[in-house]
Each structure stands twice: as structure tokens, then as C-alpha cells.
Amino acid sequence: xxxxxTTSSIPSKPATSALQMGPCKKAxxxxxxxxxxxxxxxxxxxxxxxxxxxxNGILRLEQxxxxxxxxxxxxxxxxxxxFEQLLDSYxxxxxxxxxxxKEEILHVGELIGKGASGVRGDDTKSLKSAILDWISPxxxxxxxxxxxxxxxxxxxxxxxxxxxxxxxxxxxxxxETRENLRSGEILVCGDQWxxxxxxxxxxxxxxxxxxxxxxxxxxxxxxxxxxxxxSVDKDPKATQSRNARxxxxxxxxxxxxxxxATQVRFALSSSSVFTQTDTSTDSETFYHSLLDLFEDPDxxxxxxxxxxxxxxxxxxxxxxxxxxxxxxxxxSKIQIKRLATKNAADSNVTVASP
Numbered sequence: 001x002x003x004x005x006t007t008s009s010i011p012s013k014p015a016t017s018a019l020q021m022g023p024c025k026k027a028x029x030x031x032x033x034x035x036x037x038x039x040x041x042x043x044x045x046x047x048x049x050x051x052x053x054x055x056n057g058i059l060r061l062e063q064x065x066x067x068x069x070x071x072x073x074x075x076x077x078x079x080x081x082x083f084e085q086l087l088d089s090y091x092x093x094x095x096x097x098x099x100x101x102k103e104e105i106l107h108v109g110e111l112i113g114k115g116a117s118g119v120r121g122d123d124t125k126s127l128k129s130a131i132l133d134w135i136s137p138x139x140x141x142x143x144x145x146x147x148x149x150x151x152x153x154x155x156x157x158x159x160x161x162x163x164x165x166x167x168x169x170x171x172x173x174x175x176e177t178r179e180n181l182r183s184g185e186i187l188v189c190g191d192q193w194x195x196x197x198x199x200x201x202x203x204x205x206x207x208x209x210x211x212x213x214x215x216x217x218x219x220x221x222x223x224x225x226x227x228x229x230x231s232v233d234k235d236p237k238a239t240q241s242r243n244a245r246x247x248x249x250x251x252x253x254x255x256x257x258x259x260x261a262t263q264v265r266f267a268l269s270s271s272s273v274f275t276q277t278d279t280s281t282d283s284e285t286f287y288h289s290l291l292d293l294f295e296d297p298d299x300x301x302x303x304x305x306x307x308x309x310x311x312x313x314x315x316x317x318x319x320x321x322x323x324x325x326x327x328x329x330x331x332s333k334i335q336i337k338r339l340a341t342k343n344a345a346d347s348n349v350t351v352a353s354p
Contacts, residue, residue, distance in 0.1 A: 042259050046120060050113035054106075055102075126229070130220075154270045165188075165194045167193065170186075190284065194268075213261065251307075251311055258287055265283070
């Protein structure tokens with residue numbers, strides 16, 4: 001995400017961004033905030049230092065009494081937007097933070113962070129094995145075999161995972177390209193999106209939006225995480241939506257798509273542990289690059305169409321799917337009659353005007 005080269009009038013500001021993974025810490029007590037952290041991490045913002053997010057957010061609220069949010073740097077505005085989403089999603093949290101000590105604020109952040117990192121770890125572990133079933137050739141086994149308890153042969157070391165992780169625009173079938181990816185001669189950064197993000201794993205250089213984030217591999221992983229593992233191969237109308245229903249989720253969020261894409265990309269990699277220091281996967285850059293696209297106002301039309309497509313795949317009965325009204329239904333006839341009446345009334349007004 002680009003940063004603005006502007007001088008801020010803010011007297012003091014956080015030293016680091018909270019929208020980066022913080023150090024791993026264990027919270028010792030159980031709290032509803034842990035459960036809330038599960039869902040928030042999956043659907044709103046995954047890779048976040050929650051103690052810093054809360055501390056910076058409370059400080060920024062005080063600064064905003066004199067300085068409008070628009071005067072803050074772009075990264076701070078994004079961070080504050082995530083902070084506000086967290087406050088809106090958990091009633092009473094703002095009051096708890098404002099009335100609490102610095103230690104209480106840090107403790108609350110650690111609880112939310114424990115939930116977010118815990119569910120991320122669970123999803124990583126669950127997808128590690130499941131993804132092998134989804135990428136296996138129909139009616140055949142993966143050759144050479146990929147082991148479910150080891151990822152050392154994944155990424156560009158294997159023909160199948162390599163072809164899926166190959167950056168869009170590069171030709172995996174080109175011998176030189178393939179060898180350079182395997183040797184590291186071609187360094188793949190997080191903002192070089194893999195071809196598996198595209199429907200049928202096909203990238204159109206003339207229309208990069210075509211099929212983007214509409215692959216079957218992504219929908220399988222999404223259902224596995226948010227509805228249930230058994231729902232992957234079922235009609236979406238028949239799914240139980242266990243995790244989603246538990247948190248009242250009945251439509252897709254853009255961040256949840258980025259979260260699943262990040263998880264699938266990591267599952268295909270040869271890395272065994274999801275960490276911010278893993279430069280080979282560069283997961284944070286990948287995740288942020290997708291959010292940058294989703295939050296770009298100039299891409300709003302394409303993003304809205306993407307969300308509609310995803311809702312039809314996962315939550316087909318939700319109002320967010322924007323289903324077309326059935327032809328010749330009572331509802332369609334009512335709307336047609338209402339429109340005709342309105343048009344006639346408008347015509348009469350026009351004729352009667354001097």
C-alpha cells in the first residue's frame with residue numbers, strides 16, 4: 001500500500017504499525033474475547049498486532065479531538081478503520097478500553113490476538129492435509145506422492161504445487177522458468193499473485209480481473225473453514241455453515257477472501273510454520289496486497305461483482321447474493337405493475353405542466 005508523503009500536525013504517533021503480526025504471546029485466562037478474535041481474524045483483519053492496535057487506537061481517538069482523521073498518514077487511517085471495526089463488532093469494548101489501565105488494554109489485545117492466532121493455526125493445520133485431496137488429479141493419485149505430514153516437497157519442488165504457485169504471467173511449462181523458480185533465481189514476492197487464484201488457473205494478460213479469486217481451490221478452502229469440511233463437495237444450499245452461523249455470518253467479507261487465499265498459498269508452500277519472518281512465503285505482503293486491491297475505490301465495481309459471485313457459491317440463500325427475480329413470479333408482476341403506475345403518473349404530471 002502506498003504511503004503519503006505528507007507532514008502531519010499530530011504531536012505524537014505510534015512508533016510501529018499495528019497492522020503487522022506481533023510477537024507470539026500466550027494469554028493464560030479464558031475470555032469471550034478469544035472467541036471473538038477467532039472470527040475477527042478470519043473475516044476482518046488476520047495479520048495484526050492487537051495490543052498495538054488497541055493502544056494506538058485509544059491514543060488516536062484522543063488526538064482526533066484536535067486533528068481530523070484525514071490528516072493522518074494513509075497507513076494510520078487504515079489501522080484506525082480496523083480499530084473502529086473491532087469496536088463496532090464487540091459491544092462495550094470501547095468503554096472497557098477507556099476505563100481500563102494500560103495493562104488492561106494490553107491484556108484485552110492479547111486475548112483477541114490469542115483467538116486470531118489460534119484459529120489461524122488451526123486452519124493452517126487443517127488445510128495442510130485437505131488441500132492435497134482438492135489438487136489431486138480426478139481418479140488418480142498425485143505423482144510423485146506428496147506426504148500429508150511433511151511439506152518439504154511442496155512449492156516449486158513439485159510439479160503440481162509448482163504449477164499452482166507459479167506467478168500469473170509466467171509460464172510454468174517453460175523449462176528455464178521452472179528451473180529458475182526452483183533454484184530461487186526468480187525471486188517471488190508476496191505481491192506476485194499465483195495462478196491458482198484464477199478460475200481454471202488461467203490468467204488473461206489483457207484482463208487481469210477475469211476469473212481472479214474465483215478458482216475452485218479457493219471455494220473448497222472457504223467452505224472447509226467457514227461452513228464445514230463435509231460441505232466442500234455438497235450443494236451450498238445443504239451446508240450447515242457451522243463456523244459462519246456460530247458468529248452470525250451470512251455473507252462474504254472481502255477480508256475473508258484474502259484470508260483464505262493466504263491460507264491456501266501457504267498450504268501449497270514448503271514452509272511448515274506460519275511466521276512473519278518467513279521471507280520465502282512473504283504471506284503478510286501477499287495478504288496486504290489483496291486488501292489494497294479490495295479497498296481501492298477505483299476497483300469497487302469489480303469488487304462488488306466478486307462479492308456477489310462468492311455469496312452465490314457459499315451463501316446462496318442470503319440477501320447479499322442479489323439474485324434476479326424469477327420471471328412470471330407474483331413478485332415480478334407486482335413490481336412491473338408498480339413501475340407502470342409510476343410511469344403513468346409521471347407522464348400525467350409532465351402533460352399537466354405549463
